[in-house]
Amino acid sequence: MSARDSSRCSKRLYDWILDGEGASESEHPRKMKWVTGPAGCGKTAIMGSLAGRCVADGLLGATFFASWSASVGRRRKTAFVTTIASQLAEYREDLKDAISNAIEKNPSVFKKNLHIQMETLVLAPLREVARQPDRPQLRGAIIIDGVDECEAEQYHDGSRAHPPPARTNDQDQLEILQVLQAASSDPSFPFRILTASRPERVFRDFFDPQNTPNAFADKLDLHEHYNADADITLFFEVQFNRLRRRYNFPPSWPPPGTIQALVENASGQFVYAATVIRLLETVHRNPPEALLKAILATGATLKITSSPLEQLDALYSQILESSPNPRLSVQWIRSINMLNRRPSSYATNVDLLLQTYPESNQAEHLLGNLHSLIRIPPPSDKATTNYDFYHKSLFDFLRDPARCEKHQRLYVEANEIWVFIWDRFVQACQNSFLGFLVVVPCSIELSWAITHSRAHLTPASTAWWVPLAIAHEEEDPIWWIFRDAHDSVRAVLNPFQSMD
Numbered sequence: 001m002s003a004r005d006s007s008r009c010s011k012r013l014y015d016w017i018l019d020g021e022g023a024s025e026s027e028h029p030r031k032m033k034w035v036t037g038p039a040g041c042g043k044t045a046i047m048g049s050l051a052g053r054c055v056a057d058g059l060l061g062a063t064f065f066a067s068w069s070a071s072v073g074r075r076r077k078t079a080f081v082t083t084i085a086s087q088l089a090e091y092r093e094d095l096k097d098a099i100s101n102a103i104e105k106n107p108s109v110f111k112k113n114l115h116i117q118m119e120t121l122v123l124a125p126l127r128e129v130a131r132q133p134d135r136p137q138l139r140g141a142i143i144i145d146g147v148d149e150c151e152a153e154q155y156h157d158g159s160r161a162h163p164p165p166a167r168t169n170d171q172d173q174l175e176i177l178q179v180l181q182a183a184s185s186d187p188s189f190p191f192r193i194l195t196a197s198r199p200e201r202v203f204r205d206f207f208d209p210q211n212t213p214n215a216f217a218d219k220l221d222l223h224e225h226y227n228a229d230a231d232i233t234l235f236f237e238v239q240f241n242r243l244r245r246r247y248n249f250p251p252s253w254p255p256p257g258t259i260q261a262l263v264e265n266a267s268g269q270f271v272y273a274a275t276v277i278r279l280l281e282t283v284h285r286n287p288p289e290a291l292l293k294a295i296l297a298t299g300a301t302l303k304i305t306s307s308p309l310e311q312l313d314a315l316y317s318q319i320l321e322s323s324p325n326p327r328l329s330v331q332w333i334r335s336i337n338m339l340n341r342r343p344s345s346y347a348t349n350v351d352l353l354l355q356t357y358p359e360s361n362q363a364e365h366l367l368g369n370l371h372s373l374i375r376i377p378p379p380s381d382k383a384t385t386n387y388d389f390y391h392k393s394l395f396d397f398l399r400d401p402a403r404c405e406k407h408q409r410l411y412v413e414a415n416e417i418w419v420f421i422w423d424r425f426v427q428a429c430q431n432s433f434l435g436f437l438v439v440v441p442c443s444i445e446l447s448w449a450i451t452h453s454r455a456h457l458t459p460a461s462t463a464w465w466v467p468l469a470i471a472h473e474e475e476d477p478i479w480w481i482f483r484d485a486h487d488s489v490r491a492v493l494n495p496f497q498s499m500d
Contacts, residue, residue, distance in 0.1 A: 009035075009226050010050045017059060017141045017192050021217060030217040032184040034207045035196040037222030042231070042270040043196040046222070047145040050194070059140040061191045062087035066146035076153050077172045081114050081179065084142065085121035094135065098125030114179045127188040138190040147176050148197035149392065151341075170202045177206050181215065228268040235270070236262055239277045246281070247288060254292060261296055265311040271391045272312050278372035278390070279319060294318065313403050316394060320410055322369040327409045329366045330398060333374065334417045335424075336387045337395060347382040354424050 013035070020029050037043050044065065054060035062084045066074055089096040102125050103109065109120045129135065152167035183189050197203050199221075207216055222228075236259045244253055266272040276295060280288045298314045323329040332354055339345045339353070347363075355362040367376060373394055377385035389395075397403050404411035 009046050009220065009222065010053065013046075013050050013194060013220065014053060016217065017054065017194070020192070030184075030214065031189065031191070032181060032193040032195070032215070033217040034203065034219040035194060035222065036199045036203065036219060037226075038198060038269075041222050041226075041268055042228060043198075043222065044145050045270060047143055047194070047196050050141075051143050054141050054143070061091050061138075061140045061142045063143045064145070066144075066150050075149065075151055077114060077150060077176055078153055080176055081117035081121060082110060085117075088122065088125075091140070092129075092138065094129050094132065095125060095138070098128045101125075101128075114175055115182065118179050118183055123183060123186055123188060126190065130188050130190075140191055142191045142193045144180065144193065144195040146197065147173050147195060148200050148203065150176065170200075173200075174202050174206065177203070181212075185215070223268070228266075228270065229263050232263050232266050232268070232270060232273050233259060235273055236277075243277075243280055243288065249289075253289070258292070258296065265295075265315075267311060269312060271393050272315060275312075275315055275319075275372055275390070279315075282371040312393065313397050316373070316397050317410060319370060319372055323366055325366060327412065329370065330410050330412050331417060331420045332363075332366055333370075333389075334395070334398060334412060334414075335421050336374075337389065338417065338421065340386055340388075345386055346384055347377050347387050350387060351382070353421075353428055356427070 013033075016033060020031075035043060035047070047065070051060055051063050064074075064080060064083050085099055089099045099121060102120055106120050109117055112120070126138070129138065150169065150173050152169045152172045177195070180193050180195065184193050205211060207219055209216075240254055240259065243249070244251070262273070262276060279295070280291055286294075295315065295318065298318055320326050320329060335354055336345075336350055339350055351363045363376075367374060373390060375388040375390065377387070398410065398412070399414075401411050
């Protein structure tokens with residue numbers, strides 16, 4: 001996001017933090033506002049820029065930037081309220097004392113639901129501070145981004161014969177929104193809450209004025225109120241100047257009309273612009289001039305019937321097709337995304353699981369040209385760092401057969417990914433590699449994968465499976481893998497046993 005956003009959306013939001021709705025604000029101010037827009041339009045950049053300005057002016061109470069690819073604490077509701085409380089404790093000393101006292105009196109609060117945590121760790125301390133005489137009034141903002149990327153927290157209770165239905169992402173996202181609404185409507189709550197997300201159904205319904213009249217400030221829809229073309233133009237100008245200096249290109253590069261064509265291709269999506277630049281600045285077998293010509297040529301063929309997503313899809317396809325084996329690269333990318341949901345899914349562990357042979361360099365061979373899509377840790381950091389992805393829109397593309405229709409080699413069914421992981425798992429077992437087992441996610445449909453895979457653990461490995469599974473019973477992934485494998489074998493054998 002370029003610096004100009006401060007003079008547009010960021011300024012508009014900053015003014016709301018300072019003055020609310022101005023002269024039209026009622027006796028009961030609406031202290032919660034929704035910022036929305038499609039994927040890739042720059043929501044996170046705007047919220048980050050706004051947070052930076054609030055920090056500089058002493059107005060930032062707390063932030064929570066959720067991400068589908070981040071650690072568990074940033075992609076689930078578990079740490080949501082505690083993160084807010086922790087940052088508020090640093091906002092002012094008297095608030096820190098009040099929150100510390102609340103924790104001391106309620107040490108079990110961290111095991112309670114979000115509503116109790118908000119009341120105990122945030123609202124009650126705010127009331128305590130407000131009652132103290134001769135204290136400056138608290139004010140400022142709490143900025144929340146990406147709640148639409150939060151995944152559901154699942155609870156596994158092996159003691160229950162009939163466990164409750166699995167939580168959905170929508171349920172946990174709605175719970176976060178309800179907790180924020182409860183806080184914003186409390187008279188003792190002095191902050192204004194800004195939350196940014198894509199216009200998913202749960203958010204549209206929640207912020208619909210017909211459902212909750214006068215509860216929220218007017219939403220800011222970036223698709224309707226913000227023309228990103230000027231900012232994307234400036235972004236390209238700055239980045240091309242940097243690339244020109246880096247590669248010692250002549251002042252005439254890029255050719256006239258290039259930036260205008262790229263801005264048109266972007267269709268208001270910053271993710272397109274950022275991906276183009278990452279591709280040009282990444283070490284690649286082709287020079288930046290050739291890459292840029294290829295990007296422009298692809299965009300030109302789509303302009304007659306182009307939709308905003310079509311240009312982005314074409315760019316993603318072009319990058320993925322540069323891999324020596326595009327389909328296998330997609331299988332790796334989607335497998336990594338699944339594996340990243342578990343602890344210890346460091347790049348080294350993932351490589352050892354997915355590579356055909358532990359000593360091979362298949363990861364670099366397949367992913368070496370894809371640095372504009374995936375953050376690949378340097379070799380020295382692979383043992384402690386996960387693979388990461390720049391934007392969720394990549395997986396929106398890869399999971400949609402309609403969007404992959406023109407690029408059939410890139411569409412892989414989810415079931416195929418499960419089978420792929422299972423096959424590599426069995427092969428790794430045969431290679432006597434055990435250290436990666438804790439990273440295999442229990443969410444994978446292993447029973448389906450086992451049934452449809454041609455790879456099977458040998459009978460001799462039973463003596464290995466049983467003691468290892470028992471020893472690690474408290475570690476869900478390995479125990480669930482053993483249980484699924486055992487159940488699948490038993491399901492096949494039972495009909496034959498009944499014939500005896």
